Amino acid sequence: MSAVPETAARQPRAWPGAYGDEARPRVGFFTDTSVCIGCKACEVACKEWNRVHDSIQGFSGSSYDNTLALGANTWRHVAFIEQRKPAALDGEAAADSLVQLAARRQLADEAGVETHEGEGIRWLMSSDVCKHCTEAACLDVCPTGALFRTEFGTVVVQEDVCNGCGYCVPACPFGVLDRREGDGRVWKCTLCYDRLRDDQEPACAKACPTDSIQFGELDELRERADARLAELHAAGQGEALLYGADPGDGVGGFGAFFLLLDEPEVYGLPPDPVAATRRIGGVWSAVGAAAAALAAGIAAAFLGGRR
Amino acid sequence: MSARDRDGGRRREGGERTMVPRAEPRSYYGRPVIKEPVWTWQIPIYLFSGGLGGASAGLAYLAERAGNDELARNAWAVSLGGMAVSPLMLISDLGRPLRFLNMLRVLKVTSPMSVGSWLLAATGGAVAAAAADAWMGRLPRLSRGARPAAALAGMPLSTYTGALLASTAVPVWGEARRELPFVFAGGAAASAGAAATALTSARNAGPARRLALLGAAAELAATRAMERRLGALAEPYRRGAAGALSRLATALTAGGAGLLAGGGRRSRGAPALAGAGMIVAGALAERWAIFRAGFQSAADPGYTVGPQRERVRRGESEGAERRAPARGTQAYPAAGSQ
Numbered sequence: 001m002s003a004v005p006e007t008a009a010r011q012p013r014a015w016p017g018a019y020g021d022e023a024r025p026r027v028g029f030f031t032d033t034s035v036c037i038g039c040k041a042c043e044v045a046c047k048e049w050n051r052v053h054d055s056i057q058g059f060s061g062s063s064y065d066n067t068l069a070l071g072a073n074t075w076r077h078v079a080f081i082e083q084r085k086p087a088a089l090d091g092e093a094a095a096d097s098l099v100q101l102a103a104r105r106q107l108a109d110e111a112g113v114e115t116h117e118g119e120g121i122r123w124l125m126s127s128d129v130c131k132h133c134t135e136a137a138c139l140d141v142c143p144t145g146a147l148f149r150t151e152f153g154t155v156v157v158q159e160d161v162c163n164g165c166g167y168c169v170p171a172c173p174f175g176v177l178d179r180r181e182g183d184g185r186v187w188k189c190t191l192c193y194d195r196l197r198d199d200q201e202p203a204c205a206k207a208c209p210t211d212s213i214q215f216g217e218l219d220e221l222r223e224r225a226d227a228r229l230a231e232l233h234a235a236g237q238g239e240a241l242l243y244g245a246d247p248g249d250g251v252g253g254f255g256a257f258f259l260l261l262d263e264p265e266v267y268g269l270p271p272d273p274v275a276a277t278r279r280i281g282g283v284w285s286a287v288g289a290a291a292a293a294l295a296a297g298i299a300a301a302f303l304g305g306r307r
Numbered sequence: 308m309s310a311r312d313r314d315g316g317r318r319r320e321g322g323e324r325t326m327v328p329r330a331e332p333r334s335y336y337g338r339p340v341i342k343e344p345v346w347t348w349q350i351p352i353y354l355f356s357g358g359l360g361g362a363s364a365g366l367a368y369l370a371e372r373a374g375n376d377e378l379a380r381n382a383w384a385v386s387l388g389g390m391a392v393s394p395l396m397l398i399s400d401l402g403r404p405l406r407f408l409n410m411l412r413v414l415k416v417t418s419p420m421s422v423g424s425w426l427l428a429a430t431g432g433a434v435a436a437a438a439a440d441a442w443m444g445r446l447p448r449l450s451r452g453a454r455p456a457a458a459l460a461g462m463p464l465s466t467y468t469g470a471l472l473a474s475t476a477v478p479v480w481g482e483a484r485r486e487l488p489f490v491f492a493g494g495a496a497a498s499a500g501a502a503a504t505a506l507t508s509a510r511n512a513g514p515a516r517r518l519a520l521l522g523a524a525a526e527l528a529a530t531r532a533m534e535r536r537l538g539a540l541a542e543p544y545r546r547g548a549a550g551a552l553s554r555l556a557t558a559l560t561a562g563g564a565g566l567l568a569g570g571g572r573r574s575r576g577a578p579a580l581a582g583a584g585m586i587v588a589g590a591l592a593e594r595w596a597i598f599r600a601g602f603q604s605a606a607d608p609g610y611t612v613g614p615q616r617e618r619v620r621r622g623e624s625e626g627a628e629r630r631a632p633a634r635g636t637q638a639y640p641a642a643g644s645q
Contacts, residue, residue: 062336065336068336068338069338069339071342081335137475137476140415140417140418140474141418141419141420141474142415142418143415143418143420143421143424144406144412144413145412145413145415146409161406161409161412162402162403162406163401163402163403163404163407164401164402164403164406165400165401165402165410166344166345166402167420169342169344169345170341170342170344170475170476170477170601170605171474171475171476172341172342172476173341173476174340174341175340175341175476176342177342178342178345179345183402184401184403186402226632226633229629229632229633230632230633233631241629241630242629243628243629245629246629248625249625249626250624250626250627251627254627263333263616264627264628265332265333265334265335266334267335268335268336268338268340268608269340270341270611270612270615270627271612271624271627271628272615272616272618272619272624272625272627273476273615273625273627274625276473276474276475276476276481279473279484280416280417280419280470280474282484282485283419283469283470283473283474283488284416284470286469286470286486286488286489287463287466287469287470288463289488289489290466290469290488290489290491290492291462291465291466292462293489293525294365294462294465294466294495295365295462297492297496297518298362298369298518299369300517300521301514301515301517301518301521302369302373302514
């Protein structure tokens with residue numbers, strides 16, 4: 001509910017109200033999908049470190065993606081999208097300016113890329129994860145207090161408290177949480193809470209060979225992402241966009257945000273997520289009005305024809 | 308804007324079924340964006356039994372005040388039945404049923420389930436005391452305070468279930484947040500009135516009968532209002548299991564109300580009993596339709612992505628996407644400045 005702490009200092013502390021002096025700088029992930037190579041080291045490292053159960057294996061037919069979605073047993077999920085897309089180094093739908101066009105050509109030359117006009121396959125890869133929202137609907141609706149905000153500003157389920165009511169599952173606008181079969185409780189990414197407490201970076205970020213997954217203090221990550229976005233735009237990647245980097249969005253900004261090369265829904269992400277609990281005031285008003293109407297209706301039934 | 312326009316039409320599959328008009332949502336291999344709820348058959352029964360029990364407490368209390376003891380006793384019994392079934396349904400739906408008491412660890416107004424657990428506990432206790440006095444003459448002193456408390460708590464208990472569903476990312480639930488509590492209020496009144504009508508002699512059943520008819524009309528009207536609000540998103544209410552349940556609910560409620568209005572005045576004859584039964588079944592079917600429609604809308608990414616993309620197009624989004632790099636420096640704007 002509270003906004004991102006507005007401390008001017010370089011190390012704003014997460015939720016100082018709740019933790020006082022124990023509050024630590026808010027941390028998160030910046031997942032730069034433009035350098036993801038789809039190796040799935042993050043998925044494996046996450047499973048190994050957190051001892052996450054195996055998930056349904058087999059061949060899905062959806063490119064190289066066989067885990068398909070985040071869930072109780074998948075806390076990092078690498079999406080693979082194959083797009084038929086002209087390389088567009090010159091001509092038609094190319095760059096916005098000659099400078100951009102030149103930059104693109106230079107980039108292609110430096111990389112030694114062979115391009116053919118009018119055809120090409122673009123392969124998008126992206127490692128998805130819990131967004132650790134500033135306004136986390138899962139945490140807000142949890143009736144037991146099992147979901148809580150850590151001193152790092154992350155969102156974690158306490159497995160010794162969760163009673164498996166399942167309310168957080170449809171509350172999450174990203175479909176991150178799920179109940180584990182045979183266990184009955186809800187599981188999700190903890191942003192490696194145990195490692196954070198030992199000043200270690202999360203396992204997925206540690207394992208990522210291209211630094212597509214960057215871990216750090218959120219404010220610093222946002223600056224880094226801005227610079228990267230500017231760099232990509234200058235290089236002619238006008239489609240590049242930041243997703244969840246701003247505190248003004250429907251969940252108050254993500255703790256784990258992304259740089260994407262197409263619209264979020266192409267990656268299975270909602271384009272305009274809103275925490276449903278943002279509207280709880282209006283919802284309670286409707287509940288109260290309906291309760292009053294019900295009471296009035298019952299009373300009216302007695303007035304109608306008492307004799 | 309320019310980025311999308313440039314590559315627009317790149318991956319438009321032809322012959323896509325129409326979901327939400329104009330949006331033509333894109334998706335990741337057609338997979339859902341949000342998770343379907345994990346809730347099972349107990350939950351629609353709970354949505355029904357909580358409303359039945361809550362509204363019956365109100366009916367019982369006012370019947371008592373009006374000196375209609377027969378109606379009061381029967382309504383307290385119905386209320387007690389609803390209050391007994393509700394926690395059983397909720398607890399058996401938990402992934403860890405033995406931890407049900409964790410529901411009362413905290414009270415959170417941001418969580419309708421938390422508020423509802425406390426409401427259910429309070430109403431259940433008060434109704435038990437009231438019914439014990441009404442039927443057995445036990446606990447008279449305790450029940451003096453418990454009766455109005457049960458009636459009072461029973462009202463929000465009947466309608467908070469609208470907030471329970473609305474506070475999720477499920478499209479047909481979240482977008483119907485203003486109407487759902489009224490649909491549940493109507494169903495609660497209809498079922499409580501109908502149940503008491505069936506149990507009470509015609510001479511004393513007048514208020515219950517009127518409540519059943521009033522509730523049935525309100526339920527039908529609120530359901531229509533909900534579907535109007537949902538617009539294109541109301542499609543799940545016309546398809547599959549939710550569509551069938553929705554049509555069944557309307558037929559049962561309208562037909563039952565017709566029977567009760569026509570034949571219920573004279574005696575507790577067959578038409579009145581059948582009408583009351585149909586109204587009760589209609590309220591249950593309506594809950595089930597809403598429950599199933601939620602699953603159907605969660606399973607199809609079009610219902611999630613379509614309206615959101617439409618908000619972005621109209622410039623009404625909250626702004627999770629940012630396409631332009633910050634001007635000039637690399638500095639990130641301070642929190643709250645955007």
